[in-house]
Amino acid sequence: QLQLVESGGGLVQAGGSLRLSCAASGLTLDSYAIGWFRQAPGKEREGISCISSSGDSTYYARSVRGRFTISRDNAKNTVYLQMNSLKPEDTAVYYCAAKDWVYYYCSYYGHEYDYWGQGTQVTVSS
16 A cells, blocks of 8 residues: 655745655555645635656646656655745645556546545744
């Protein structure tokens, strides 16, 4: 059973940076695509980024493109989300999710993922 744990969230001022980590245990992450999602109070969950198991394919939502970077270190069984130029509207609980698709594919649709972490809070003050 794959277990995911997010970390790295916190309180940051607008314009600042955070790096979120999604650490896996139970199984090796190298055959899993990983998606990052976020949900703000009163809003629907949003798929913001994903990376294929090979690392060759990535996706960014328009809202974060150019500011966020997803990467993976299979040796550490961890996927990262580097978040720069943070804005108050980035405030949300951030989740990572995993699914073992073909090596070149990932998805920004949350319902397609099998495993989820518990989430980490990101708060950006103005």
